[in-house]
Amino acid sequence: MDLDLERLADRMHVVSLPLATRFRGVDEREVALFSGPAGWGEWSPFLEYPPEEAARWLRAALEDADLERPAQVRASVPVNATLPAVEPARVASVLARYDGCRTVKAKVAERGQLLADDVARIAEVRALLPDARIRVDANGGWNVDEAETAIRALERFDLEYVEQPCASVEELAELRGRVHRLGIPIAADESVRRAEDPLRVARAGAADLLVVKAQPLGGVRAALAIVEEAGLPAVVSSALDSSVGLSMGAALAASLPSLPHDCGLGTGALLAADVASPPLVPVGGAVSPARVAPDPALLASLAARPARVDAWRARLAATLPHL
Structure with missing residues (x-):
């Protein structure tokens, strides 16, 4: 997996998804998506989670984007x-x-x-x-x-x-x-x-x-x-x-x-x-x-505000050393 901060930040797309029903005290869900050679991976630890915990979520996202998934035994x-x-x-x-x-x-x-x-x-x-x-x-x-x-x-x-x-x-x-x-x-x-x-x-x-x-x-x-x-x-x-x-x-x-x-x-x-x-x-x-x-048009229309993208980039920088 490529763990270079700048390249990861360039691969990251932050979106804000509105909820149909309030859940866990929130009305929208922010997630970060990474493109990679195997597909797309998601990094979406809840905002209150510290970098040490968010690192496991990041490893999952990068693995899913960069590596093929294990063999499956059911189609549904x-x-x-x-x-x-x-x-x-x-x-x-x-x-x-x-x-x-x-x-x-x-x-x-x-x-x-x-x-x-x-x-x-x-x-x-x-x-x-x-x-x-x-x-x-x-x-x-x-x-x-x-x-x-x-x-x-x-x-x-x-x-x-x-x-x-x-x-x-x-x-x-x-x-x-x-x-x-x-x-x-x-x-x-x-x-x-x-x-x-x-x-x-x-x-x-x-x-x-x-x-x-x-x-x-x-x-x-x-x-x-x-x-x-x-x-x-x-x-x-x-x-x-x-x-x-x-x-x-x-x-x-x-x-x-x-x-x-x-x-x-x-x-x-x-x-x-x-x-x-x-x-x-x-x-x-x-x-x-x-x-x-993700659909490119939806990825663009649901993109998070610039300030929130900056916050996720800072979060990425804080989390990456804990991988």
């Missing part, structure tokens, strides 16, 4: 609908954006909301989709007692699993022991992708499955190695990527020997505009793992 990747922490009246309109998806991941434990809000949201999902698989994602927002209370309140909706209910590995392990009799699996996300040791959660017996994301783990190859060593079922998910980044995640999912769960790679449906035409969104409940190249 089933995906879930992702439901932000919206009020029940908006659930139907959000889910309508996900063509053919029969699994729903609903955000819970949103700051400023109550457990009653989560229960009402999940109840609306179940009423609209009686046969759907429902999983919830707390993004580490509960302590152990709060998580146990919430899981017991939500268990009547037949949850597929609960993703990152607590922040720490120790809390996840304790909670898993408490709710084991309910038969609701615990999934680890942040405890994998934001950890210095992504395998610690597996060694601690703190999760039943892993949520893996190609960018935060350093690329498709690194993520495949982590899943193999962990020995746990994996769900491939995204970090609100553009179609370019989603195709990297889809390539990871298509390369896994086993894929027992629908993947969180349908989040292109949350964007009001994307760099690809057509965008990588669910069709019949699945996405393709083929490479995606």
Whole structure:
């Protein structure tokens, strides 16, 4: 991979993508795209992430742009609908954006909301989709007692699993022991992708499955190695990527020997505009793992403001030494 700062900066295209639904507290998503000999790669760590963490995302982007992807074992990747922490009246309109998806991941434990809000949201999902698989994602927002209370309140909706209910590995392990009799699996996300040791959660017996994301783990190859060593079922998910980044995640999912769960790679449906035409969104409940190249006209029309491009160039300079 070419790691020269000036050449990388020249290859980098920064875009600002408006969201159809507010997500993670933002209304637009900034991403940086790199062109390379193998195709396009995406670098889109959230703005609050420090250079040390952003470096893994950068390695993933450059690997995807410069190197051929690992061999794939499936030509289509089933995906879930992702439901932000919206009020029940908006659930139907959000889910309508996900063509053919029969699994729903609903955000819970949103700051400023109550457990009653989560229960009402999940109840609306179940009423609209009686046969759907429902999983919830707390993004580490509960302590152990709060998580146990919430899981017991939500268990009547037949949850597929609960993703990152607590922040720490120790809390996840304790909670898993408490709710084991309910038969609701615990999934680890942040405890994998934001950890210095992504395998610690597996060694601690703190999760039943892993949520893996190609960018935060350093690329498709690194993520495949982590899943193999962990020995746990994996769900491939995204970090609100553009179609370019989603195709990297889809390539990871298509390369896994086993894929027992629908993947969180349908989040292109949350964007009001994307760099690809057509965008990588669910069709019949699945996405393709083929490479995606941005449309030049969209790349130009969605280009970030000059000040934001300068900020990303500064971020690139700060991050590159940590590769």
